[in-house]
Amino acid sequence: MCIGDIGEQGADGGGWGSGVAQSGKQEVARECDGRMVRLVRTIESEIVPRLVLARRASVTPEVAKTVDCKAPDAADVKELVRLLLAHDTGVASAYVDTVRHRGATMELICLQLLAPAARELGLMWEEDECDFMQVTVGLCRLHQLLRELGSEFRSDGAVPTVDRRILLAPIPGDQHTFGIALVAQFLCRAGWDVWHEFPSADTDILDVLRQNWFAVVGLSVGSETRLDDVTDIIGKIRRTSRNRSVGVLVGGPILVAKPEIAALVGADATAADGQEAVERAEQMCRVAR
Numbered sequence: 001m002c003i004g005d006i007g008e009q010g011a012d013g014g015g016w017g018s019g020v021a022q023s024g025k026q027e028v029a030r031e032c033d034g035r036m037v038r039l040v041r042t043i044e045s046e047i048v049p050r051l052v053l054a055r056r057a058s059v060t061p062e063v064a065k066t067v068d069c070k071a072p073d074a075a076d077v078k079e080l081v082r083l084l085l086a087h088d089t090g091v092a093s094a095y096v097d098t099v100r101h102r103g104a105t106m107e108l109i110c111l112q113l114l115a116p117a118a119r120e121l122g123l124m125w126e127e128d129e130c131d132f133m134q135v136t137v138g139l140c141r142l143h144q145l146l147r148e149l150g151s152e153f154r155s156d157g158a159v160p161t162v163d164r165r166i167l168l169a170p171i172p173g174d175q176h177t178f179g180i181a182l183v184a185q186f187l188c189r190a191g192w193d194v195w196h197e198f199p200s201a202d203t204d205i206l207d208v209l210r211q212n213w214f215a216v217v218g219l220s221v222g223s224e225t226r227l228d229d230v231t232d233i234i235g236k237i238r239r240t241s242r243n244r245s246v247g248v249l250v251g252g253p254i255l256v257a258k259p260e261i262a263a264l265v266g267a268d269a270t271a272a273d274g275q276e277a278v279e280r281a282e283q284m285c286r287v288a289r
Contacts, residue, residue, distance in 0.1 A: 186274030
């Protein structure tokens, strides 16, 4: 048989070649169906149960407790503020314990109870619901409460290293310090060597930067009216720092509402809370390396 004959038989569709192809397709289809059945049975009987067991094993008691807990809410914040204004720190501490007994982790206590309570005290002052002395006393008690919880919060944290040293400070003359204290707890727990400075003038910060090496400087900005001061001191920090690649992180209520301000004042990043401050500081360290 010549090549031309093969071509003709294939063309008319009734040749030997066509019949063999059809039979082969049916056999392949039956084999595929059998493989699919076996695969489904294997997934149902072996793979899925193993994944379920692995998932259960990966959920640590701490994570499970977080999932099942009742996180602090707005009512808890208002009650804590009321206690801070009306009673001593011991009463407020006892209330925090009741929230923790509901399963709330220390992260949730800091982020969703203590930090909002500080903001609420500030709003009450701005709206003339409390006078300056009441708010000051409330914030002092809140600081005491944070110090009590701080050692426990940091107990399982990483060991600080020299290349992860951060200086935290408010803008000179600014009295907003609770936010810095709260951010410091998260940074310490993440293994940062945290230094505090509460400057009355720019030179207080700059002197520390001349004498010590820092990977990051974190500044708290309390008012939008002082943005020119923030821009000025960030420029001085970059010129003075022993680390010429120092990262500058800014935070505060005004930055939470308008994060774009960070770039306008010459900072590298902003953070809304302690957890985010750790993430931003880590990012700046990686970029510097």
